[in-house]
Amino acid sequence: MEQFDVAIIGGGSAGLSALKKLSDLNKSAILIEAGNGIGTKNVSGGILYSKNDSQGKIYNVEDVFGSDFSANAPVERLIKRYLLHATSKNKIFTIDMTRLHDYKTNFAYSVLLNRLTPWFAELATESAERHGGGIVTGVHVSDIQWIDNKTIVSTNELEEFEVKSIIAADGINSEVAQITSARGKFTPEEVYFGVKVIIKLPEKIIEERFHLDSSEGSAHLFAGDVTLNHIGGGFLYTNRETLSLGAVYHYNSLLSNPVTPTQLIDELIKNPLISEYIKDEVTLRNGNDGLSKEDQLKIHLGVSKLLKTYNELRDKYFSSNNTKLVESGKFKNLDEVKSKIDSIKHDLNEKFGIQFVNNYVELEYSAKLIPDGKRCMMKRPYFKNILFIGDAAGRGIFIGPKIEGLNVGIDDAVRASIAISRSIESNNFDSDYLGNYYESLVNESPYTREMNSIDENYLNLFLESVEDIPMGVIDPSLSFGLQFIKNKFLRGICLRLANSFGSRRVLPLIESEKTYVQIPIRLANKLGDTVHSTFVPSIPTLADRIANLQYDDDSESHIIVNNKKSEFMRKLILLCPTKCYSLEGNDVVLQHEGCVECGSCSIGTIWKHPKGEKGIKYRYG
Amino acid sequence: MKQDLLNVAVIIKLEPDFSEGNVSYNSDGTLNRAETKNILGPHSAVACNAAFYCKVRYGAHVSVGTMGPPIAESALKQAQILSDAEELNLYSDRMFAGADTLATAEVLKNGVEKMFGGNKSDIVFSGHRASDGETGQTGPQTAWKLGYTFLGNVIDFEIDLDRKAVVAKRMISLQGMDTIIEEIESPLPVFITIDPSYKSNFNTVSQRLTANNFGKEARKHSESSGQYLKVYDGKKLELDPRMVGLPGSPTIVYKVEKIPRAKANRKAEIVDPSNPDNLAQVTEKITEISRG
Numbered sequence: 001m002e003q004f005d006v007a008i009i010g011g012g013s014a015g016l017s018a019l020k021k022l023s024d025l026n027k028s029a030i031l032i033e034a035g036n037g038i039g040t041k042n043v044s045g046g047i048l049y050s051k052n053d054s055q056g057k058i059y060n061v062e063d064v065f066g067s068d069f070s071a072n073a074p075v076e077r078l079i080k081r082y083l084l085h086a087t088s089k090n091k092i093f094t095i096d097m098t099r100l101h102d103y104k105t106n107f108a109y110s111v112l113l114n115r116l117t118p119w120f121a122e123l124a125t126e127s128a129e130r131h132g133g134g135i136v137t138g139v140h141v142s143d144i145q146w147i148d149n150k151t152i153v154s155t156n157e158l159e160e161f162e163v164k165s166i167i168a169a170d171g172i173n174s175e176v177a178q179i180t181s182a183r184g185k186f187t188p189e190e191v192y193f194g195v196k197v198i199i200k201l202p203e204k205i206i207e208e209r210f211h212l213d214s215s216e217g218s219a220h221l222f223a224g225d226v227t228l229n230h231i232g233g234g235f236l237y238t239n240r241e242t243l244s245l246g247a248v249y250h251y252n253s254l255l256s257n258p259v260t261p262t263q264l265i266d267e268l269i270k271n272p273l274i275s276e277y278i279k280d281e282v283t284l285r286n287g288n289d290g291l292s293k294e295d296q297l298k299i300h301l302g303v304s305k306l307l308k309t310y311n312e313l314r315d316k317y318f319s320s321n322n323t324k325l326v327e328s329g330k331f332k333n334l335d336e337v338k339s340k341i342d343s344i345k346h347d348l349n350e351k352f353g354i355q356f357v358n359n360y361v362e363l364e365y366s367a368k369l370i371p372d373g374k375r376c377m378m379k380r381p382y383f384k385n386i387l388f389i390g391d392a393a394g395r396g397i398f399i400g401p402k403i404e405g406l407n408v409g410i411d412d413a414v415r416a417s418i419a420i421s422r423s424i425e426s427n428n429f430d431s432d433y434l435g436n437y438y439e440s441l442v443n444e445s446p447y448t449r450e451m452n453s454i455d456e457n458y459l460n461l462f463l464e465s466v467e468d469i470p471m472g473v474i475d476p477s478l479s480f481g482l483q484f485i486k487n488k489f490l491r492g493i494c495l496r497l498a499n500s501f502g503s504r505r506v507l508p509l510i511e512s513e514k515t516y517v518q519i520p521i522r523l524a525n526k527l528g529d530t531v532h533s534t535f536v537p538s539i540p541t542l543a544d545r546i547a548n549l550q551y552d553d554d555s556e557s558h559i560i561v562n563n564k565k566s567e568f569m570r571k572l573i574l575l576c577p578t579k580c581y582s583l584e585g586n587d588v589v590l591q592h593e594g595c596v597e598c599g600s601c602s603i604g605t606i607w608k609h610p611k612g613e614k615g616i617k618y619r620y621g
Numbered sequence: 622m623k624q625d626l627l628n629v630a631v632i633i634k635l636e637p638d639f640s641e642g643n644v645s646y647n648s649d650g651t652l653n654r655a656e657t658k659n660i661l662g663p664h665s666a667v668a669c670n671a672a673f674y675c676k677v678r679y680g681a682h683v684s685v686g687t688m689g690p691p692i693a694e695s696a697l698k699q700a701q702i703l704s705d706a707e708e709l710n711l712y713s714d715r716m717f718a719g720a721d722t723l724a725t726a727e728v729l730k731n732g733v734e735k736m737f738g739g740n741k742s743d744i745v746f747s748g749h750r751a752s753d754g755e756t757g758q759t760g761p762q763t764a765w766k767l768g769y770t771f772l773g774n775v776i777d778f779e780i781d782l783d784r785k786a787v788v789a790k791r792m793i794s795l796q797g798m799d800t801i802i803e804e805i806e807s808p809l810p811v812f813i814t815i816d817p818s819y820k821s822n823f824n825t826v827s828q829r830l831t832a833n834n835f836g837k838e839a840r841k842h843s844e845s846s847g848q849y850l851k852v853y854d855g856k857k858l859e860l861d862p863r864m865v866g867l868p869g870s871p872t873i874v875y876k877v878e879k880i881p882r883a884k885a886n887r888k889a890e891i892v893d894p895s896n897p898d899n900l901a902q903v904t905e906k907i908t909e910i911s912r913g
Binding site: 002030032129133135136139157158159298 | 644645646824825826827829830833834
C-alpha cells in the first residue's frame with residue numbers, strides 16, 4: 001500500500017494553500033480533489049481579502065503564494081469602493097461603506113475561483129513536486145479508517161493508501177466530517193444560502209459605467225425590497241470583463257418564507273439600478289420558420305461563424321489591451337477596428353436579419369451554502385489526526401456588510417500546515433499533540449476573535465458611515481438603539497455586555513427582517529433617488545440556466561432522501577436552486593441530474609459528493 | 622520505472638473542427654475547407670491518450686506520424702501535448718494528394734517503419750475512424766501492410782513487458798446482438814485502433830502524480846514542437862509513386878448520395894389534444910396494446 005505523510009482532501013483555495021505551505025515547509029503532501037480539474041467545483045461570492053491586525057498575526061494569501069501575488073495572480077479587480085444600496089422599487093438610497101471595507105484591509109480583489117484556484121494549484125504543485133507530492137484530481141474520497149494505528153484512505157477511483165495525517169478542506173458539506181462524525185451537519189440556523197450569476201460585460205464598458213480606472217473595481221450590496229422579505233441581501237462585484245451578481249440569505253429565513261433561488265436573483269436583475277448596471281447591446285436572432293430545414297441549418301452555421309467573429313472582435317475592442325489588434329498588423333488603428341465591427345454588424349442585420357437590442361448576457365448560474373462562523377465554527381476543529389480548515393470547519397465571517405471566507409480558509413490552512421509540520425518532525429500525530437496544538441493556533445487567529453466578539457472600532461466606523469442619515473427616517477425602536485450606542489461611554493458598556501454574552505448570541509438578534517428589509521425600504525422611500533431602467537431585461541428561465549451549465553452526470557445518485565414526506569424536503573421543492581425535487585403523490589422525489597452540489601438539501605438527506613470527475617463543472621465559479 | 626522498453630507509434634489525422642461557429646460552408650452546402658478551422662481529430666486524440674498511458678506505465682518511447690499538408694503540423698503539436706511524444710513526423714508531398722485509404726496506408730506504413738531510427742515499433746495506435754471520413758479503413762489497412770496483428774475496438778489494455786505481449790479488451794457490438802467485451806492476448810507487435818470510450822486507467826496516487834508530471838513535460842515540449850519535427854516527402858519515405866496519391870487509389874467516387882432517412886418502425890397517429898373525444902381513442906388504443 002502506498003504511504004504519504006499528509007493527504008489534503010479538497011482542492012479549493014484553503015486546501016491548495018495548505019499544500020503550498022506544507023511544501024514550503026519542506027514536507028511532502030498530496031492533495032485529492034474530486035472535480036475534473038482544479039476549480040470546477042469552487043464557488044465564492046467573489047472577494048478575496050488580505051487583512052492586518054495589531055493584536056495577532058494573520059496569514060494572508062501573499063504570505064502563501066508570494067509577495068508578488070497582486071502582480072501575478074489572475075485576480076479580477078482591486079476593490080476601491082464599497083457601497084450599500086437600500087432599495088424600494090425604483091428608489092435607491094446609497095450609503096458609502098468604503099471605510100468599513102478598508103478597515104484592517106491590505107487589499108481586496110474581486111475573484112473568480114475557476115481562474116484563481118488553477119493558478120494556486122500551479123504554484124502549489126511546483127513546490128509539492130520538489131518533495132514528492134502533488135495534486136490528484138478526479139478522485140473522490142469515500143472512506144477513512146483507522147486500522148492497527150494506520151490511517152487508510154479509500155476512494156472510488158484509486159487503490160487504498162495510508163497517511164499519517166489529513167487536512168479536511170472539503171468545504172461546507174464536508175464528507176470527511178460526516179465519515180468521522182467529527183461534527184454534525186450544519187443546521188439551517190447556522191448557514192447562509194447564496195445564489196449567483198456571472199454576467200458578461202466588456203472591460204471598457206465596466207470601467208466607464210462604474211467610474212473605475214483600469215484594473216480597479218467596486219462592490220455593491222443591496223438590501224430592501226430586493227430581498228423579498230428575507231434576512232440577507234444582494235451583491236454585485238465588478239470583475240475584469242464580467243460582473244458577479246448574487247443573493248445571500250440566512251437559510252432559516254428562506255425556510256420560513258420559501259421562494260425559488262432564481263426569484264431572488266431575478267428580483268435583483270429587475271431592480272432598475274442593477275439592470276442599468278448589467279445592460280449591454282446583444283444580438284437577437286430571427287426565426288427562419290418559413291425556410292427548409294437545410295436552408296435554416298445553412299443560415300444557422302453561417303450566422304454562427306459571423307456572430308463569433310463579431311463578438312470576439314467587439315470584446316477585444318472593448319478590452320484594455322485593444323491596442324494589440326493594431327500591433328498585430330491586422331488593423332491600422334482602433335477606428336478601423338470600429339468600422340470593421342460596424343460593417344459585420346451591418347451584414348448580420350442586412351443578410352441574416354439579426355437585431356441589436358439592449359439586454360444582458362448571463363454566463364453561469366451557481367449556488368452555495370456559506371458558513372456563518374459565529375454560529376457554526378467547530379470549537380475543536382480536529383478529529384484524531386484530521387484537521388479541519390475553512391468552510392469544512394464552519395469558519396467564515398458574517399457581520400453586517402462584512403462577509404469574508406476565502407481569507408479565513410487561507411489563514412486556517414497555514415495554521416494547520418504549521419501544526420502538521422511540527423508533528424512530522426517529531427513523528428507524533430496523536431490528537432493531543434497535533435489537534436490540540438492546531439486548536440491553540442486557530443484560537444490565536446484574529447479571525448477567531450472576530451467570530452467570537454464585536455470589534456468596537458468596526459462598530460464606530462459603521463456608526464460614522466450612517467451618522468448623516470436623519471434618525472427620524474429609521475424605525476423608532478432602532479433609532480433609539482442607534483442614539484444609545486452613539487454615546488461612547490454607553491457603547492463601551494453595551495459592547496462589554498454583548499461580548500461577555502458572546503457575539504454568537506447577540507449578533508443574530510440584530511439580523512432581522514427589520515434591519516435587512518424594512519429599514520432599507522424606508523430609507524429608499526424617504527431619502528432615495530429615483531432610477532429608471534431603459535429596457536426590460538429578458539431573464540433566462542431556470543431550464544435555460546441549467547442548460548448553460550456543464551455536467552458529467554453520474555448514473556447513480558449521490559443523494560438519498562431520508563424522509564420523503566418531511567416538511568423540510570417539501571420546502572426543497574421550491575428552495576433547491578436547480579429544482580431537483582418534485583412531488584409525486586405525497587412523496588418528495590429526487591432527480592439528481594442537474595444538481596449543482598450546493599448542499600441545501602444536505603440536512604434532510606444522505607448527502608455525498610458525486611464520484612470523481614462527475615457532477616457540476618463550473619467555468620467561472 | 623523501466624525506460625524505453627517499448628516503442629509506441631501513433632498515427633493521427635488533422636480534421637475539420639465541426640463545433641459550432643468554426644465551420645464554413647460553400648453556397649452549395651459543401652464544406653469550405655479553406656475557411657474551416659482544423660484540429661487534431663477527436664479519435665486521434667484518444668489514440669494519443671493510449672500512447673501516453675504506455676509512457677506513464679511502461680516508460681514507452683512515443684512517436685507520432687501523420688500524412689497531410691504542411692498545416693498538419695498543428696495536429697502533431699496537439700498530439701504531442703496529449704502523448705508527450707519524442708518524435709513528430711509529417712509525411713507531406715503533393716504526390717500524396719487525392720489518396721484513398723489504401724494509398725494513405727502505404728504512406729503511413731513506410732512512415733512507421735522510419736520511426737525510432739528505423740527500429741521496429743512494438744505498438745501502433747490509431748483512432749477508430751476520422752470524423753470527416755468515417756470509413757475506418759486506414760488503420761486496418763496500415764496494419765495489414767505492416768504485417769502486424771490487428772486489434773480493433775480496443776477499450777482497455779495492459780502490456781506484459783516480460784512476455785512482450787498485450788492483453789486487450791475489445792468491445793464488439795453487432796446489430797441485433799448484445800454488446801460483448803472480448804479479452805484477448807497477442808504477442809507484440811500489434812496495431813491497435815482504439816475505441817472512443819477508452820479511458821486511461823491510472824489507479825494509484827503515484828501513477829496519477831507521474832501522469833501529471835509527464836503531462837506538464839508534454840506541454841513544455843510542445844512549446845518547441847518544431848525541434849521534434851521531421852518532415853518526409855515521398856522520396857525520403859522511399860515510396861513508389863504508383864502506390865500513393867491518386868494513382869495508388871483504387872477507390873472511385875462514382876456518386877455522392879444523401880443518406881436516406883431510415884424507415885420508421887413505429888406507427889404514429891396524430892391526435893388533437895383539445896378534443897376530449899380523441900383522448901378516449903388514445904385510451905382505447907393503449908388498452909388494446911396492453912392486452913396484447
